[in-house]
Amino acid sequence: MSLKNRDKHNRWRNKTVAFRVSPEEDTQIETFVKLSGLTKQDYITRRLTCKDVVVQGNPRVYKALRDQLAAVLDELRRIEAGGINEELLDVIEMIAAIMDGMKEENAYGK
Secondary structure, X not given: OOOOOEOOOOOEOOOOOOOOOOHHHHHHHHHHHHHHOOXXXXXXXXXXXXXXXXXXXXXXXXXXXXXXXXHHHHHHHHOOOOOOOHHHHHHHXXXXXXXXXHHHHHHHHO
């Protein structure tokens, strides 16, 4: 019999939870997962259990932030004369929250 895979808290995760989302919701979830630096499983589990999603700065998160900010800037330039869609506002709010957290962490870390 093979060994059971346990997570870092020694929990054996053997239950599967599945649900359907629209392509737009999938894109938004993928973006938030990349910006969080967590695995999709950990991100969704934390969100569903109302736990804080704490972003740990690392090169992968930095690259995701950089790429997402570039995409936001491109979108803002494209819609300069029009309105902003709600998904873009959600991404901007998450980026701002992450950047604020990074700023606070740097202030306390020094």
